[in-house]
Amino acid sequence: xxxxxxxxxxxxxxxxxxxxxxxxxxxxxxxxxxxxxxxxxxxxxxxxxxxxxxxxxxxxxxxxxxxxxxxxxxxxxxxxxxxxxxxxxxxxxxxxxxxxxxxxxxxxxxxxxxxxxxxxxxxxxxxxxxxxxxxxxxxxxxxxxxxxxxxxxxxxxxxxxxxxxxxxxxxxxxxxxxxxxxxxxxxxxxxxxxxxxxxxxxxxxxxxxxxxxxxxxxxxxxxxxxxxxxxxxxxxxxxxxxxxxxxxxxxxxxxxxxxxxxxxxxxxxxxxxxxxxxxxxxxxxxxxxxxxxxxxxxxxxxxxxxxxxxxxxxxxxxxxxxxxxxxxxxxxxxxxxxxxxxxxxxxxxxxxxxxxxxxxxxxxxxxxxxxxxxxxxxxxxxxxxxxxxxxxxxxxxxxxxxxxxxxxxxxxxxxxxxxxxxxxxxxxxxxxxxxxxxxxxxxxxxxxxxxxxxxxxx
Numbered sequence: 001x002x003x004x005x006x007x008x009x010x011x012x013x014x015x016x017x018x019x020x021x022x023x024x025x026x027x028x029x030x031x032x033x034x035x036x037x038x039x040x041x042x043x044x045x046x047x048x049x050x051x052x053x054x055x056x057x058x059x060x061x062x063x064x065x066x067x068x069x070x071x072x073x074x075x076x077x078x079x080x081x082x083x084x085x086x087x088x089x090x091x092x093x094x095x096x097x098x099x100x101x102x103x104x105x106x107x108x109x110x111x112x113x114x115x116x117x118x119x120x121x122x123x124x125x126x127x128x129x130x131x132x133x134x135x136x137x138x139x140x141x142x143x144x145x146x147x148x149x150x151x152x153x154x155x156x157x158x159x160x161x162x163x164x165x166x167x168x169x170x171x172x173x174x175x176x177x178x179x180x181x182x183x184x185x186x187x188x189x190x191x192x193x194x195x196x197x198x199x200x201x202x203x204x205x206x207x208x209x210x211x212x213x214x215x216x217x218x219x220x221x222x223x224x225x226x227x228x229x230x231x232x233x234x235x236x237x238x239x240x241x242x243x244x245x246x247x248x249x250x251x252x253x254x255x256x257x258x259x260x261x262x263x264x265x266x267x268x269x270x271x272x273x274x275x276x277x278x279x280x281x282x283x284x285x286x287x288x289x290x291x292x293x294x295x296x297x298x299x300x301x302x303x304x305x306x307x308x309x310x311x312x313x314x315x316x317x318x319x320x321x322x323x324x325x326x327x328x329x330x331x332x333x334x335x336x337x338x339x340x341x342x343x344x345x346x347x348x349x350x351x352x353x354x355x356x357x358x359x360x361x362x363x364x365x366x367x368x369x370x371x372x373x374x375x376x377x378x379x380x381x382x383x384x385x386x387x388x389x390x391x392x393x394x395x396x397x398x399x400x401x402x403x404x405x406x407x408x409x410x411x412x413x414x415x416x417x418x419x420x421x422x423x424x425x426x427x428x429x430x431x432x433x434x435x436x437x438x439x440x441x442x443x444x445x446x447x448x449x450x451x452x453x454x455x456x457x458x
Contacts, residue, residue: 001049001282002334006323010302010340011276012238013044017305023240024276027383028285030213033080035205043207047282049280049298051225057284058222060065060148060294061212063141067452070140070208078133078202079126083195086123086187091116093189094181117177119312127187128172130203134160137205143264147452148208152201164191189217196451198261211285220286221414223277226293227250229338229371233290236273237280244409245289247438248269252295256372259411261396266409267375268304270396271340273300274373278338295371298334301327304342317347324360343376345378354378358385396416405425 008014013024025044048054064071084384133397134156141149152389159165168191171183187195200412215222233245261267277287281294303323308316324344329338343358345353357374358381364372365388385391395416401408404427405420425431 001047001296002152002330003045003047003279004299004301004326006305006326007275007300008045008301010304011272011300013277013279014041019123024279027215027237028211028280029209031119031206032076033203033206033244034084035203036075036210039200039203040207040210043211043283044279045265047279048284049282049296051296054282054284054296056147056224057208057438058145060208061215061284062222062336063144063146063149063277063285064209065216067140068209068213071205074133074140075135075202075206075209078130078199080130080199080202080206082122083126083130086119086126087192087195089119089123089188091184093118094185095189102371103226104176117180120180120390123170123187124183126244130195130198130202131160131169131238133166133202133420136427138375146451152205156198157195157199162191162194165194167191196339199356208284210454211283215286218288220280220288221291223281223287223289223292225281225296227295228293229274229295230293231274231277231289231291234273234277234292235288236269237288239269244283246273246411248274248411250371253389255367255370256361256374256391258361258382258385258391258415259373259375259394259395259396260377260382261375262377262398262418263377264420265395265396265398265416266411267416268342269409271342271375272302272304275338275340277298295336295338297338299330299337301330302341303327303335303344304340306347308347313348317345320345322345330366331367339354339364339370339372341372341374344374346377350378354381357381361385361391362388379415379417 003013008018009059011024014022016261025041028044029037030039031040051385089202089289137359138153138160144150168183168186171179171186174180190218217256229248229250229403231246231248234248235243237243259267259270264283273288277289277292278294278297278300280287280293282296282300303320306316306323308314308319312321325342327337327339327341330339344358348356357376357378361372361374362385364374365385379395382393386393392414393413395412395414396407396409397412398417398420399408400418400420400423405423
């Protein structure tokens, strides 16, 4: 699956939009090694778009969940960080030291050589622990039917049975200086690609363990790949358990959801919740919903946080237009897309925004493999598309009979024409503060005008 940088930013997948804010990576990260964290990051940046592979990942996660402690022990046993540190050591390879070494009988009197041999012994322990952990993992998953785990086992079997790996295991029982130098030369040169691949396999396993663990901890359900998007009890994973959850049931004829409602009613949060759940679903992870069926897509696209570039002559509205153009390009390049678009064309006047929204929405509805959720304040455009079966009208609303208004955050059928702009201005006492500030300045001016001339000129 393809995710562009703007989408990753909108969904806060890797970097928060607010200082010290949450990220999806931080939410699902239970890794303890650098390589595990790297593989987890890669999984979020490039999830699968193959339904079979997604189901295989889910089965692997469920196998890991059934014996989570054993898998964690194997990962810890591998000592990935220590092995990586050894492979990156600054010591010259033994073959390059020959010109620097005296006869073997004098080795014991050289301080740096003693430190070198100490570091090699530590590296020898780390590398052989990694190979032992790989052997242990192969035994643990030997009988599982999870294809992903079997693929990892086959890779490790090939690595462990390689002549260089067997030679490393034999050398660990030998303690002479010559044997230690032979081990170091082999581990950091000839067998290094083998060790690096073993580290990547263990890192991949830890990334899967991390996604498994967070799914179990949070009680997330494993979604079903299908032909439609259906959710029950969908939540945004960054919010706490008291949040209002929502259901969504779209038949396979619907290609656009037009979501209206006033500010603060929940539109943006809902759009992000859908996109994040789709992203997690494609990683084989559980999702924050009671249940979910989802269409497998080749790309997820988001247009939420638009930024202008005045130094390049790009206004806010032009940045919006170019982001929609990027969506059009994605629809042309990839066979299937989920897109979330929040308040498009807010950088122009209401008339142009309404016209542009209808034009874009009707064309998106005609795309056979697009599923787009578009949130807007401009509910007046709804009658133009109300009879199009490819467009679903949904809304959020507020209870304006109370002061301040109450938000239910519940997704409903139909269109909302509520306007709370002035209500929120009054609620935050903005107008009162401006009036008081104006009155205060006027009073000061009046006092100044009645002051004696000597004081006015002071």
